[in-house]
Amino acid sequence: MLLQAQQPTITFRVKNGEGKLVRVMRPLDGKYFVAFPPEDTLNASGALVLPNKEKVPGVFGFTYKKMYRLYVRPGKQYIITIDESNKTAPVTFEGPDAEGQQALLNLSFDFYQSAAMRHYRKDTVFASSSRQILKEMDSCLQPFNDLHAKHKIDAAFYAYAQSLVKNYYASVLGATLILPLRAMEFNKDSARYDAALVPEMDATWRQVLAVADPADPASMIADTYVDYNNLYTMWYLDYFLPRTKGPVVQLEREAYDEKLYATLRDNFREEPLREYLMATKLQYLLLENRFESYIPAWYDDFVGQYPNSPYIPLLKDGAEYVKTYFKKIKTDFAEGQQFVENYAAVETMDELAAKFKGKTVYIDLWATWCGPCKAEFAFNEGLKKFLKKKGIASLYISIDRDQADQHWKDMIKFYNLEGYHVRASKKLSEDIRKVFGKNGSLYIPRYAVLKDGKLVLPEAKAPSEQDALYRQLEAYL
Structure with a gap:
């Protein structure tokens, strides 16, 4: 046998x-x-x-x-x-690799921008914050250095651990430069212009790049690399360097995305890294359900350049989804999609709530750029049936800016968002932050309940928490 x-x-x-x-x-x-x-x-x-x-x-x-x-x-x-x-x-x-695996499992990283801001608030001088950040990096690397020296992990495991840790701390270090970069004056005719700051900032970026090379193909194994490459591409290649050469025209989001994509494509020419980065950029847009008009063309261009790419099966469904979106938005609004009368003039949540006297209303605070908001729409069919059965209205409040007005209306059609709709004015958005925000910040998606023209539950369950949400809503009937 x-x-x-x-x-x-x-x-x-x-x-x-x-x-x-x-x-x-x-x-x-x-x-x-x-x-x-x-x-x-x-x-x-x-x-x-x-x-x-x-x-x-x-x-x-x-x-x-x-x-x-x-x-x-x-x-x-x-x-x-x-x-x-x-x-x-x-x-x-x-x-x-038991000891190496244990050291790996013990690692825990905060979001790199949060870590960077924590260091920056403590000390805005780069040399000082850099010493502390690099000290933390060395502490993370030490167990792997020791294990490699004792031949308890091989060169490949050790290279991975180094790439993981170094790309993370290079991201933290680079992110401490975001606020100083935004505060820099590049116009030579301005009284605020300081010619010494440009070479100083460039030298500072060189210190970041010495920690981890954003063009190192070996980094593709580490999940911390993509954030680092994005940071480098956005803030050094696309923000800092062009401004050192002259005035930069402020672009709308779509044009800005295309410029950033071109920066990525043109500055990383070595394969397989170029293929990987282009696929990764596309994947982020698809996962965020951005529905930008250029995505189908980018996808077709990628397939044309890399017809045998292993990334195509992971990108194909998302690209087809975007193509479906552009077909669907050409249709009319459905009968169940209603816009609150004169919504642009509404300035406070109290004003908005007053329009729903005599009703129980489930509020969905969202925006067209919010990936998690759109992910929750997948649970709307069950929610829709429940709300209809119980006589509860739904109100979708978008906090998108004026420039996204058409995009907002298109997404109402695409996601079949039945209920009342409002795109918050500037004043209403400010009041929403006061009512639902914490410490000046508003996190979405956010859900709430109105009853008889009053806000009765400022933090309701999400559509994905189906049973818990339904029990919660029944308590206000």
């Missing part, structure tokens, strides 16, 4: 985690490629078991309350266990 070797697996386990949700980011041919992975449910043992089908080493990202990275080699077995009750060792690992 022929015996076959059992296929190796990758197990992510949470103690007492049965039925809980986890998201898994899988590598693509060993590279990190951004996606919105679906949620997987942990089984009765609190585990998610995946076959290890990898052909080359790559990194899996498991998101359960935070991100856990796992360096996976072909043909190897891995087990990660999360035990939140164990304060000494909340994360344990079984498998190859």
Whole structure:
């Protein structure tokens, strides 16, 4: 009888985690490629078991309350266990490269811009904040330096850890320059112009680039690289350098995106990095449901340049979705899509709420540029049936600016948003921030409930939280 070797697996386990949700980011041919992975449910043992089908080493990202990275080699077995009750060792690992994997699992990064602003607020002098940031970077790298020196991780694992950490801290370092860059005066005729600041800023950027090379193709394996490359492309190549050469015309969003795409395409010519970056830029636009008119052309151009690209299957559905959008927006508004009368003149939430006396209303605060807002629209069919059955009205309040007026109306058609619609005026937007914001910031999507012309629930459940939302709404009938 022929015996076959059992296929190796990758197990992510949470103690007492049965039925809980986890998201898994899988590598693509060993590279990190951004996606919105679906949620997987942990089984009765609190585990998610995946076959290890990898052909080359790559990194899996498991998101359960935070991100856990796992360096996976072909043909190897891995087990990660999360035990939140164990304060000494909340994360344990079984498998190859055990000490290196444990050091990797112990890493936790804040969003790089938040980390940068924290450092900048403490000390606006780059030399000082740079010393602190690089000190943190060295501390993160130290365990991997020691393990490599002791031959407990090989050169490939070590190179990955270095790329992951260095690209993150280069992003943090570069992001501390955003506010100083925006404050710079580039007009030589201005009284504020300081000729010494331009070479000084360029030299400062060179210090950032010395931490991590934004054109290093080896970085494609690390999830921290894309943010770093975006930061470098946007703020150094597309913002700083052009302004050192003369006046720059302020562009509308679509023209700006095309200019940024051209900057990316023209400054990164080495393959396979160029293909990777162009695919990544397209993927971000598709995942955010941006529906820009140039996306189909960019996609067709990418397919023409790289007909055998492994990224095409991951981009195709999104590109077709955008093409469908442009067909659908040519139709008329549906009967159930109504605009609040004279909405442009409404200046406060109290004024808006007063228009709905005698009704219970579910409010959806959104914007055309908000990816998570649009992701929630996928749950609208069930919500629509519930609201109709219970006699509850829906009110969609967009906080888009005037320039996005047509885009806003197009998206109402495309997403079939039945209910009342308002695009907030400048004064209403300001009042919305006072009513729903915290410390001057407003996070969307945001949901609320009106009853008889009054705001009764400023923080309601989202459409995706179906049962919990329905119970919440029934309490106000």
